[in-house]
Amino acid sequence: MVFDIIYGALNTVFAPVIALDPNPNNPIFTIFLISTVVAFVITLANKLLVDQDKLESIKKEMQEFQQEMKQAQKSGDPKKMEKMQKQQMEFMGKQKDMMTMSFKPMIVTMIPILIVFWWMGQEPHISQTVVMLPQVAYYVFLVPLWHIFYQPAASTPVGAIEWLGWYILCSFAMSQLIRKLMGLKGGM
Numbered sequence: 001m002v003f004d005i006i007y008g009a010l011n012t013v014f015a016p017v018i019a020l021d022p023n024p025n026n027p028i029f030t031i032f033l034i035s036t037v038v039a040f041v042i043t044l045a046n047k048l049l050v051d052q053d054k055l056e057s058i059k060k061e062m063q064e065f066q067q068e069m070k071q072a073q074k075s076g077d078p079k080k081m082e083k084m085q086k087q088q089m090e091f092m093g094k095q096k097d098m099m100t101m102s103f104k105p106m107i108v109t110m111i112p113i114l115i116v117f118w119w120m121g122q123e124p125h126i127s128q129t130v131v132m133l134p135q136v137a138y139y140v141f142l143v144p145l146w147h148i149f150y151q152p153a154a155s156t157p158v159g160a161i162e163w164l165g166w167y168i169l170c171s172f173a174m175s176q177l178i179r180k181l182m183g184l185k186g187g188m
Contacts, residue, residue, distance in 0.1 A: 003118075010119040018125050027125050031163055034120065035170035036178075038113055043178045045105035056185050058098050065091050120163065129163040130156055141169060 014030070021027040065087065072080040120126045133143065138159050152162055161169075 006115060007119060007122060010116065011123070014119070014123070018123075024125060026129050028129060028131055028166060031120070031126060031129060031166050032170045034116065035167050036174045038116060039171050039175040039178050042105065042109050042113070043175060043182055043184065045109050046179075047182050047184060049104040049108065050101045052185055055098060055101055058094050061094065062091060062098075120167070126163050129166065130160045131162075131166045132157070132160045135159060 014034070017033055018024050018027050018030050021030045023029075065084075069084050069088070072084045133141070138144075143161055143165065146161075146165060150164070152160070156162055
């Protein structure tokens with residue numbers, strides 16, 4: 001019952017997008033648009049919920065600490081090693097802060113994104129999408145390795161990816177672009 005309501009609501013939102021797709025029976029463009037919207041929402045959540053300057057500051061401190069630790073290990077100086085081990089306890093707290101900051105956007109966006117994924121898997125137009133990649137791209141994106149973990153349908157031709165693979169490729173590319181446009185630093 002609840003799933004029917006959610007499915008109907010998402011159909012109402014996305015059906016016009018599928019209808020506008022140049023090829024509604026294989027809606028590659030629709031999946032691209034959905035992945036772009038999801039990437040935008042995740043990036044916006046990161047920008048609004050994470051103190052980017054504080055996160056960057058902690059990352060720099062951690063890198064400096066790791067360099068000092070390597071130098072202390074190479075030198076073999078027991079006093080320097082003892083000092084670094086004491087500092088390591090302090091940095092464990094900073095790592096916890098960093099992880100907490102990184103989890104905030106995930107907690108806020110996880111349920112809506114899972115619902116959209118569920119809808120995409122249920123929607124016949126999307127779940128049956130197959131994207132033929134140029135042979136070079138097929139191997140550069142390591143698609144054969146993906147197929148070790150995720151077996152495509154028997155009807156999927158060699159050199160093709162299904163909707164989830166296409167979504168992942170689009171999402172990764174658009175996430176990086178949107179992060180740059182919004183001025184977010186570093187990785188995810």
